[in-house]
Amino acid sequence: MASLISCPHCGTRPKEEFLIRGDATPVRPAPMAAEEAWHDYAHLRANPRGRIREHWQHVAGCRRWLVVERDNFTHEVFGVTDAAKAGEGAR
Amino acid sequence: MRYSALSILKQAFAGNLGWKPAWREPQPKSHYDVIIVGGGGHGLATAYYLAKEFGIRNVAVIEKGYLGSGNVGRNTTIVRSNYMLPGNEPFYEFSLKLWEGLEQDLNYNVMLSQRGIISLFHNDGQRDHYIRRGNAMMMEGVAAELLDRETLKKMLPFLNFDHGRFPIIGGLLQRRAGTARHDAVAWGFARGADRLGVDLIQNCEVTGIRRENGVVTGVETTKGFIGCNKLALAAAGNSSRVGEMAGLKLPLESHVLQAFVTEGLKPCIDHVITYGAGHFYISQSDKGGLVFGAEIDGYSSYAQRGNLATAEHVMEEGVTMIPGLSRVRVLRSWGGVMDMSMDGSPIIDRTSIENLYLNCGWCYGGFKATPASGFCFAHLLAKGESHHVARALRLDRFERGFPIDEAGAGTQPNLH
Ligand SMILES: Cc1cc2nc3c(=O)[nH]c(=O)nc-3n(C[C@H](O)[C@H](O)[C@H](O)COP(=O)(O)OP(=O)(O)OC[C@H]3O[C@@H](n4cnc5c(N)ncnc54)[C@H](O)[C@@H]3O)c2cc1C
Ligand SMILES: [Zn+2]
Numbered sequence A: 001m002a003s004l005i006s007c008p009h010c011g012t013r014p015k016e017e018f019l020i021r022g023d024a025t026p027v028r029p030a031p032m033a034a035e036e037a038w039h040d041y042a043h044l045r046a047n048p049r050g051r052i053r054e055h056w057q058h059v060a061g062c063r064r065w066l067v068v069e070r071d072n073f074t075h076e077v078f079g080v081t082d083a084a085k086a087g088e089g090a091r
Numbered sequence B: 001m002r003y004s005a006l007s008i009l010k011q012a013f014a015g016n017l018g019w020k021p022a023w024r025e026p027q028p029k030s031h032y033d034v035i036i037v038g039g040g041g042h043g044l045a046t047a048y049y050l051a052k053e054f055g056i057r058n059v060a061v062i063e064k065g066y067l068g069s070g071n072v073g074r075n076t077t078i079v080r081s082n083y084m085l086p087g088n089e090p091f092y093e094f095s096l097k098l099w100e101g102l103e104q105d106l107n108y109n110v111m112l113s114q115r116g117i118i119s120l121f122h123n124d125g126q127r128d129h130y131i132r133r134g135n136a137m138m139m140e141g142v143a144a145e146l147l148d149r150e151t152l153k154k155m156l157p158f159l160n161f162d163h164g165r166f167p168i169i170g171g172l173l174q175r176r177a178g179t180a181r182h183d184a185v186a187w188g189f190a191r192g193a194d195r196l197g198v199d200l201i202q203n204c205e206v207t208g209i210r211r212e213n214g215v216v217t218g219v220e221t222t223k224g225f226i227g228c229n230k231l232a233l234a235a236a237g238n239s240s241r242v243g244e245m246a247g248l249k250l251p252l253e254s255h256v257l258q259a260f261v262t263e264g265l266k267p268c269i270d271h272v273i274t275y276g277a278g279h280f281y282i283s284q285s286d287k288g289g290l291v292f293g294a295e296i297d298g299y300s301s302y303a304q305r306g307n308l309a310t311a312e313h314v315m316e317e318g319v320t321m322i323p324g325l326s327r328v329r330v331l332r333s334w335g336g337v338m339d340m341s342m343d344g345s346p347i348i349d350r351t352s353i354e355n356l357y358l359n360c361g362w363c364y365g366g367f368k369a370t371p372a373s374g375f376c377f378a379h380l381l382a383k384g385e386s387h388h389v390a391r392a393l394r395l396d397r398f399e400r401g402f403p404i405d406e407a408g409a410g411t412q413p414n415l416h
Helices: A035-042 B005-013 B041-054 B087-104 B122-141 B149-155 B182-195 B236-244 B308-321 B322-329 B370-383
Strands: A004-007 A009-014 A021-023 A052-059 A065-069 A078-084 B031-037 B059-062 B117-121 B145-148 B172-176 B199-201 B206-212 B213-223 B224-234 B252-264 B273-274 B281-284 B291-294 B330-341 B347-350 B356-360
Touching: A004 A078, A009 B005, A035 B370, A052 B145, B031 B213, B041 B059, B041 B182, B041 B370, B059 B224, B087 B182, B087 B370, B117 B149, B122 B145, B122 B172, B145 B149, B149 B172, B182 B199, B182 B370, B199 B224, B224 B236, B224 B370, B236 B252, B236 B330, B236 B356, B291 B308, B308 B322, B356 B370
Parallel strands: B031 B059, B031 B224, B059 B199, B117 B273, B224 B356
Antiparallel strands: A004 A009, A021 A052, A052 A065, A065 A078, B117 B172, B145 B172, B206 B213, B213 B224, B252 B291, B252 B330, B273 B281, B281 B291, B347 B356
16 A cells, blocks of 8 residues: 555645545435335455545545545555545445 | 375375375266255365265355365455354354364365453443453353453453553453464365365356246356256355346345464464454464454456555554564465345345255354354255254345344444
């Protein structure tokens, strides 16, 4: 994994300033959605090898939730976006 | 060829020219009763017990690299059964019992060393937790001992007892726990399975799962199509990728875990010791190197290498626990890809697809499980029902609300 992450708000920071939540793909279902939808959201992951999107929080900086787009095999980072901008705010 | 003291002596006088390869290198047949994907510890153990305990010998293990190239040859070799939850503890105790007879059973020296594991604790809350864990073990018939600070000082004088933030106030001991030589475990099961007729097919990657009318009929591989009645997945860190070939979406996320070994030292650490103020664990190999590790790096990864910051963190933990470690040189470090599950516990189950069976979710604790995992998976494949110690390790436990969450961390794989 790259040792530096470019926060869109704080600039390039050491990876240790961030907390990693996990896969950013699942989208929270509506509150009354069927149980299968909640099961899928809470437990099931595509877990692909290659390009992924992951939720990171800049806890030792701006404390914003971010979406880090990266390759989980080569560890290359392609981009970091604020989760609200990435349309992921409702997770 | 049976191994014995006599065979070693004979070979010594014959210039060691008479040793035979420990297993054959067969070409795949067109069809098997059971195909196992993954020649790690679990796949090999499954094949062995299928042949030995359940009489199913028309079996192939298909491995994309060489046998033991995955996590079975990368782990820190700790073997124990000091779990807390009723869904786990009988399973791991069954495994430890199998370990205790494994060398005779396999006719292979896996160098099981029951040197005891001591889990240190640093505050009252942690002590209560370990007392509870020890009691839970004893309720399953597994011995556990609580050690106070004075006893520990005599046993492990090199620990940092009076650290300002993390003083050591005691430990939980399981005497029957210890270590085993990881490669030898893979080789022992491989040789045992081969001698019972199992085909071990190396350098052969499974690239697809063929289904006809929804029923699995075989696998596409880099050596062509191979048919089977039952398909058993034991691909550890790559389980999601193999499962995806049959359209399965699994409760797993792959993460990297690192391990480290130092230069060889004279015997100095007699037990396996775990630090409660982090997740550090250490033991000394029979060659003398100190073998240690801690938690996963935390980001999802399929790369068998980790980040330097984690290495630094692991070293800091180690030196906090044993200050003398600061003078030792680390020789090597490496990583393995862990199949982290949503509750930190494994899965041994059938799937919604006919003829497709699943063994995964071992997180970073699957080495100790190798014999029981193989035995129980073989039981499921042969009899169509779960072995009684593995009944809780179901795939549908998440949607049914029966997770087995030792850490109490919830559905976040990187926290287990
Ligand atoms: C650094 C580290 C330390 C650990 N420490 C401990 C410990 O102290 N105690 C403990 O109990 N556990 C420990 N573990 C965990 C333990 O090693 C694993 O849980 C266990 O080895 C997993 O089962 P396995 O042996 O079958 O996996 P593996 O050896 O990884 O076997 C899976 C095999 O499947 C093969 N495969 C994958 N995809 C395909 C495909 N498409 N086609 C064909 N073959 C395929 C892989 O090449 C691999 O050989 C540790 C792991 C690591 C990495
Ligand atoms: Zn920031």
